Amino acid sequence: MNFGAFSGRLSFRRLLPLILLFGVVGEALAEAAAIVFATGNARIIAVDGSTRRAERGVPLEAGETVDTGDGKAQLRFRDGATISLQPGTQFRVEQFRFSEQNGQAAEEDMVVMRFLKGALRAVSGLIGKQKREQYRMDTAVGTIGIRGTEYASTMGADGLSVTTYVGLVEVCNTAGCSQVGPGQTLVVPDATSRPKLLPGSGQSRIAPTDPVPQLPPAQMTAPVAPQETHVPQQSPQSPPSANSPGFLR
Numbered sequence: 001m002n003f004g005a006f007s008g009r010l011s012f013r014r015l016l017p018l019i020l021l022f023g024v025v026g027e028a029l030a031e032a033a034a035i036v037f038a039t040g041n042a043r044i045i046a047v048d049g050s051t052r053r054a055e056r057g058v059p060l061e062a063g064e065t066v067d068t069g070d071g072k073a074q075l076r077f078r079d080g081a082t083i084s085l086q087p088g089t090q091f092r093v094e095q096f097r098f099s100e101q102n103g104q105a106a107e108e109d110m111v112v113m114r115f116l117k118g119a120l121r122a123v124s125g126l127i128g129k130q131k132r133e134q135y136r137m138d139t140a141v142g143t144i145g146i147r148g149t150e151y152a153s154t155m156g157a158d159g160l161s162v163t164t165y166v167g168l169v170e171v172c173n174t175a176g177c178s179q180v181g182p183g184q185t186l187v188v189p190d191a192t193s194r195p196k197l198l199p200g201s202g203q204s205r206i207a208p209t210d211p212v213p214q215l216p217p218a219q220m221t222a223p224v225a226p227q228e229t230h231v232p233q234q235s236p237q238s239p240p241s242a243n244s245p246g247f248l249r
Helices: 003-030 126-130
Strands: 031-038 043-045 051-053 059-061 065-067 073-077 082-085 090-097 110-123 135-138 143-146 150-156 159-166 169-173 176-180 185-188
Touching: 031 090, 110 126, 143 150, 159 169, 159 176, 169 185, 176 185
Parallel strands: 110 135
Antiparallel strands: 031 059, 031 073, 043 051, 043 065, 065 090, 073 082, 082 110, 090 110, 110 150, 135 143, 143 169, 150 159, 159 185, 169 176
């Protein structure tokens, strides 16, 4: 008997359950969110460029892009966060890690997203509330960081706008950083201009039920390649509840 071959087969049999287990875990960790609902011709673009229809229950994995086309879509992330995407929006989850531990986010949990164009509304989940420094929304003109919040944002030819409903948002680029509190709107025309509040911003109350500002129609473009950047650091602050009323559906 070839004891070496027998021993090799035995070792492989012992390792096979672990290999399968790690494969399942890896697949689960890759799934970032799921489609809650979608309308129109909303679709998901995979990393390899293949597409599938965005439908209720369809998973969204890290590296994949949602292109709403003439429709809408709402995503629910594994940490409880929700994001609603308006028509003409392209949005990608670049990195996502969440390993819930008794209702708490782990130290290594993180979410990195890229808002390519359109309009969206976001409510943070456990990562945004408990690991704020590890939440990031990148755009072509600046990076959005939060302190446990609900906000709306538009991205188009005129740049980026961010309106905060609950909590606090900080937008940074190479020109500097600015914060936008409840009822305020911040604009960033380009990557070299410092984010600034709109004149009179915050003087009138803005509610979560108010509509997301509309952007002029934009030409559909292919999603840009993922980029690796450092997560902005923000000081902790007690987060509000993610179940705030009036979330766009």
